[in-house]
Amino acid sequence: MLPAIQTAIPGPLSQQLANRLREVECRNTTYLSADWPIFWEKAEGSNVWDADGNRFLDLTSAFGVAGLGHGFAQKALRDQSEMLLHAMGDVHPARLKVELCEKLSAATFERWTGKNGKVLLGNSGFEAVEAALKTATLATGKAEIITFENAYHGLGYGALLGAGIPWFRQPFDPQLAGITHRLPYPRKGNEGSIAHFQAALAAVDPSNIAAILVEPIQGRGGIVVPHDAFLEELRTWCDEHQVMLIFDEIYTGFHRTGCLFACERFGIVPDLICLGKALSGGFPISACVGKSEVMDAWPETHGEALHTSTFLGNPMGCAMSIASLDAHLSSQTAGLVAESTRNLDAALARLSSHPMVHEIRGAGLMKGIEFRYPDGRLAGDFVIQMVVQLLKDGLILLPDAPEGHVLALTPPFALSPEEIDFTVSRILAALPAAH
Known part of the structure; x- marks a missing residue:
């Protein structure tokens, strides 16, 4: 499923929640700005819905937690809770x-x-x-x-x-x-x-x-x-x-x-x-x-x-x-990861010729795209701005590395070829025109 953005990002409910949170949470915990964050309401598979009803693709697996997909072990939790x-x-x-x-x-x-x-x-x-x-x-x-x-x-x-x-x-x-x-x-x-x-x-x-x-x-x-x-x-x-x-x-x-x-x-x-x-x-x-x-x-x-x-x-x-x-421990999971890795690697290759893409690295479904300016400077400020823009496009991504110049992709394993193509297309669209 591809994202369906219905309102401005973040939407009015997320903005209201951010204002409420600012009053009661330690100010060092959640980054709050006019463009960030969205507030999650529900999640399933590779998709997340926010409080305003917008649907996103989660390319982070929520900090690497939901490799098997959001909600995978929900039945086990529900049965045990009873x-x-x-x-x-x-x-x-x-x-x-x-x-x-x-x-x-x-x-x-x-x-x-x-x-x-x-x-x-x-x-x-x-x-x-x-x-x-x-x-x-x-x-x-x-x-x-x-x-x-x-x-x-x-x-x-x-x-x-x-x-x-x-x-x-x-x-x-x-x-x-x-x-x-x-x-x-x-x-x-x-x-x-x-x-x-x-x-x-x-x-x-x-x-x-x-x-x-x-x-x-x-x-x-x-x-x-x-x-x-x-x-x-x-x-x-x-x-x-x-x-x-x-x-x-x-x-x-x-x-x-x-x-x-x-x-x-x-x-x-x-x-x-x-x-x-x-x-x-x-x-x-x-x-x-x-x-x-x-x-x-x-x-x-x-x-x-x-x-x-x-x-x-x-x-x-x-x-x-x-x-x-x-x-x-099932062979099905290993096979799914291998297939999704092949699809992601092929799609990411479309980025490799852009002059700001210094390196695409990683293993399996743990990938990092390192960005640098033409003069060699680490492009941390650019990656952070791109992550904000990609959120508005319906993609949840995070910057990585101490300087923030690496765009990290750690998606759920069942990310479809269509979702992978959408992700890479939006990243390409967020890059400046190559000269």
């Missing part, structure tokens, strides 16, 4: 928590190594990252971590230790421990960048490093695919120095990059993997899954867990996650 809304996750848990942990083990370490993994559930992606960092220090007895420039791992205090985009971290630096070594992230096809990374890694004293925390493909950093040798070098270094390798697959997991997990593109098995976003397809739930022997660094509980939360293993989130995992 039985049990909440349980006592670390005291008297729901049966579904057991089933979800079993499925997460089967989808990760059992597939990769033939041995079971163990799970720490959470509510948001950053909580999975913090659980992994805690696990690493328990497993190694060490404190420091290695992370990467332009990395994004969420905004909790523990997750901020890994933040490579400065403005997220800098206001809170006085409250953060100085335990982070931040290295360059080498780019695919760039031999200079892998050499730069290797030199930086060689300069790190491994004696107090507990973990390397890394995105197998950077998301918020600008949809950056790493150099082919990168993850293998990290795995080797971690093995040599008894360091935990943590993959943050909160964004890249669950077929976003064409494989069930992005690390499978490179054939590298982590010690710990962080999952969220598309895990449930729309309910706040996350997971840190680790090798059994690594997770057993946590002491056996005697009634008080060291890491838990009130809503841990919420039965509605577990039910939705089980339904989503079942879909992701």
Whole structure:
């Protein structure tokens, strides 16, 4: 289905809601202007309707959550809500928590190594990252971590230790421990960048490093695919120095990059993997899954867990996650992603000759279009203006990279050829005429 714009964007109801929100929400949360935002009313598949009745194509999957389509696990949520809304996750848990942990083990370490993994559930992606960092220090007895420039791992205090985009971290630096070594992230096809990374890694004293925390493909950093040798070098270094390798697959997991997990593109098995976003397809739930022997660094509980939360293993989130995992483990989903990727790649090729398009990159249905001006300057201001214009055309898109000069496309998997063609045609129309 193609968008049906009925009123000016944002429409009068969205404008009224923005004015009301301005009065009651922290002013640092939702960006509000004359052109932004729309307020969602309902969503289905690849489509979103706003409060004014306008229909949009969602090219973001709502931050990568709805790869299987908006509303995919709605039946699981509805059925579960009629039985049990909440349980006592670390005291008297729901049966579904057991089933979800079993499925997460089967989808990760059992597939990769033939041995079971163990799970720490959470509510948001950053909580999975913090659980992994805690696990690493328990497993190694060490404190420091290695992370990467332009990395994004969420905004909790523990997750901020890994933040490579400065403005997220800098206001809170006085409250953060100085335990982070931040290295360059080498780019695919760039031999200079892998050499730069290797030199930086060689300069790190491994004696107090507990973990390397890394995105197998950077998301918020600008949809950056790493150099082919990168993850293998990290795995080797971690093995040599008894360091935990943590993959943050909160964004890249669950077929976003064409494989069930992005690390499978490179054939590298982590010690710990962080999952969220598309895990449930729309309910706040996350997971840190680790090798059994690594997770057993946590002491056996005697009634008080060291890491838990009130809503841990919420039965509605577990039910939705089980339904989503079942879909992701089917060959149909992998085939759908492959077909949509081929269609999207072919359509995006129409953009490649435009002088402002510096690079089209990514993997699977995680694509970034990098824009630069003819003199080489990063075109962040242009991309932001284009995103606003495309919203008026009926497309929900977001800028990416710290400078905002990358247009990110992370659509639902079932985006039709007609919808893909419409998307690329509108992007082309938003570009200045080539000379």
